[in-house]
Amino acid sequence: MERIPILKLGDLLLVTIQVDMHDRLALTLQDDLTTAIVAHGARGVLIDISALDVVDSFIGRVLGNIASMSRLLSAETMIVGMQPAVAITLVELGVTWRHVRTALNVEQGMRRLRASLDGPRA
């Protein structure tokens, strides 16, 4: 069965979605990711959707859910690399995200996540 790989970078998890996800794959990712957060004690999740041409209401909803669940597991979620057309379409579609932070690319997202994770302690 197809799976989207989840990479562990210290206490961060990096997910790069490179295929046009079907619904089941999106749900699988949701399960895998929450499991991985617990397993690795990850404190942050970085989801790179720069390769996604289309994010419809379902996938948008799943991504939002992932963020909410991660938060319950005390991990921050950062979605990075969203294409402008996708962003516009999501808004037009009426999909709204809460608890989801975004960044333009992986580098920026990583930096911000690190900052917010390390910030309070420093």
Added chain:
Amino acid sequence: MTADERALITVRVDTDDDLVGARALARRIAEHLRLGPQDTTRVATVVSELARNALRYAHGGAVTFGVTPPSLPRALRVTVRDHGGGIPDLDRVLGGTYRSRTGMGVGLAGSRGLMDAFHVDTSPEGTTVCVEKHLPTGVTDADVERAARDLLLARGADPVRELQAQNHELMDALAALAEREERLRGLNQELEDTNRGVVALYGELEEKAERLREANQLKTMFLSYMSHEFRTPLNSVLGLTRMLLARLDGELTPEQHKQVSLIAGAAGDLLGMVNDLLDVAKVEAGKSDVHVSTFRVDTLFATLRALFQPILTNPDVRLVLDDARDLPPLTTDEGKVSQVLRNFVSNALKFTPRGEVRVHVALVDGGRAVRFEVRDTGIGIPVEEQGRLFQDFTQVRSRPGRAGGTGLGLSLARKLTELLGGTVGLTSEPGRGSVFHATFPVTYAGPEVQGVNGEVPAAPAGEGPSTSTRPLVLLVDDNEADRYLLGALLAREHFDVREEGGGEAALRVVRDAPYRAVLLDLSMPDLSGLDVLARLRADPATRALPVLIVTSQVLTDDDLARGGALGATFHAKDRLYQGDTDGLVSTLWAAVRRAASHGEDAAGHDVSAE
């Protein structure tokens, strides 16, 4: 959605993968129609939403892409149809106030805002959603056609889908292969089982064949022993009748003469049959030796004529033997050729009530073979009987009257002919007569070609010493009748005979008198003839004594070799009783003479012609 819409492509959406495919297809078409990145994403997203609805709520549907006719503002038109139960709360859904059980519900309403035209037609029979996106100005018919062509070409060319499809095919193929392998394994197992069965059957067959061979051998042995056992008393009967008929024991009344003649005739017939049996057994056991000599056919014919003259009792039948003086001499077994011809002739005579039996001979095969034909004017043989005629124990069923004999004659003739490298056959027509023929090679090409006849010492015809100088011979035989017959025979040939009934007794007395020779039977209850011979040879006093083994037993190669090595000669009783005593008598005389010339009192026992 009008009839003159330019349809581009329709795809089914029945699985999640189809959904992804429809999304990708929408994107591709939008790009072809130069909708720009934003509208392309919008169209793809809307297609995704609508197709998902069809998939989730109606278990699948169809997505059709087309371009509106040129009369209208040109637009990409996407129609999604399903045959589900319809949308119950369409207005609320479109108003954006509806939330589905799954917490979704923005799809349809959101889609409306993304497109330029949006139309929903829903009923309990199904739902059709039709959306349009205006094409940028400048998109021509040629662009639409190029898009259509490209779609046609690229159908299924999406690498990921293609790979997945190939993967699926591969999996299917693998599964089919595994199944086939399983079936093959099953088949193989079955084959192996069958094979084991065949091997077992083969073994069984082999065993049966072995048993058959043993049975056949037993049969041959039985025939051989039985005929041998029969021959001994028969020979006694024949010998005794011959003595009676020769008035050796006084005059016979005419009635007695007739009766004894009948006894002799019957015994002769019986002996013939027993001999046939024995010959068959011998040939089958491979014990029949071929005695090759060179002889003339006309001589053979003369013998045949003499042989058959006495039994030609029917005045209506003539026996004609061709003139064979021009034929070259044959080098083969004269006795066997003669036996075959005798067989054919006596057969022909038996079944020919009137006319003639003609024996014809000619060279065939460029002079390499000689063909004898026995032609009769008898009752003939039906075609269907002809094939079986040369087999054992076969007699023609349709022949009227008695058919004497064992039914072995023709079979024996065939076996003897084949032994000499020849063939037999017959042509016949019922009522017109039959022709039996046998073809022999002029020269026997068998394994042992040697002139046996030439080694026989010349018979001392008319030779015989006076009574006072009669050589003394010891006759050892456990059978009283044989002793009597042989004794009489030897007495007639001017020998003094002393008889002993067993081997041990003979060994006890052999040194008591100056015996010139010993005649030994082979099978005796106390000591076999060969054992007696060995003991005689072991004793210096009797070492040089000539020994003649006189037996009615069928001799094995082993017997012959053992006896020959110890200097004995072999003589068949039945031939003696048939009057063929020359061999025995001449051998005996030669032995006696040789012994006399070597012996100390040679002069006293020298023999001279009378």
